[in-house]
Amino acid sequence: DAMVIQNPRYQVTQFGKPVTLSCSQTLNHNVMYWYQQKSSQAPKLLFHYYDKDFNNEADTPDNFQSRRPNTSFCFLDIRSPGLGDAAMYLCATSGFLGYTFGSGTRLTVV
Amino acid sequence: GNSVTQMEGPVTLSEEAFLTINCTYTATGYPSLFWYVQYPGEGLQLLLKATKADDKGSNKGFEATYRKETTSFHLEKGSVQVSDSAVYFCALSHKGRGGTSYGKLTFGQGTILTVHP
Numbered sequence: 001d002a003m004v005i006q007n008p009r010y011q012v013t014q015f016g017k018p019v020t021l022s023c024s025q026t027l028n029h030n031v032m033y034w035y036q037q038k039s040s041q042a043p044k045l046l047f048h049y050y051d052k053d054f055n056n057e058a059d060t061p062d063n064f065q066s067r068r069p070n071t072s073f074c075f076l077d078i079r080s081p082g083l084g085d086a087a088m089y090l091c092a093t094s095g096f097l098g099y100t101f102g103s104g105t106r107l108t109v110v
Numbered sequence: 111g112n113s114v115t116q117m118e119g120p121v122t123l124s125e126e127a128f129l130t131i132n133c134t135y136t137a138t139g140y141p142s143l144f145w146y147v148q149y150p151g152e153g154l155q156l157l158l159k160a161t162k163a164d165d166k167g168s169n170k171g172f173e174a175t176y177r178k179e180t181t182s183f184h185l186e187k188g189s190v191q192v193s194d195s196a197v198y199f200c201a202l203s204h205k206g207r208g209g210t211s212y213g214k215l216t217f218g219q220g221t222i223l224t225v226h227p
Binding site for chain 1: 146152155197199213215219220
């Protein structure tokens, strides 16, 4: 089945140690999104790509960056994770068939 | 800008009770409307959607009707089950760039539903 895959499901990182979360898709969708979700709150959009065109939300901290080397893959880099960055990170794609979300990566910062 | 407001939870029901979760929105034009469900520790799953006024989305016994005149998209289910316990999010989007059907999603704050046997 075509899908959006996030790895790993659970990630533990140390305070201040860079961490990368990955997302891949087999849907060939142009658009990919990264959302941050804390404690069953509404997901908050961090940034999105339309093809290789990167779009940052105005309130996304500089600590968060992203790369999209090709259509299939997208990475979220957190340069210096703080305790407040502990959250579920959701990757999503959208195309003509609609949105598809990955299962998420739960990040713990210790 | 766009916004979505859901009824505050948590909502606690007994099995087989009737469920309504209210959702209203503010947006220009004619957005698409969605309900997503999130089970504990999981990502978001699309429950149903509607893309134009008076459309009714339905899935797994859940229904919601796109009401342009009241800018609402209330979620209903006639008889809930314990397995329906989850967080429910109402969301909207407009058309995206390049003809993609859906642009950025704007979410409501979520409603926690707990169903007891």
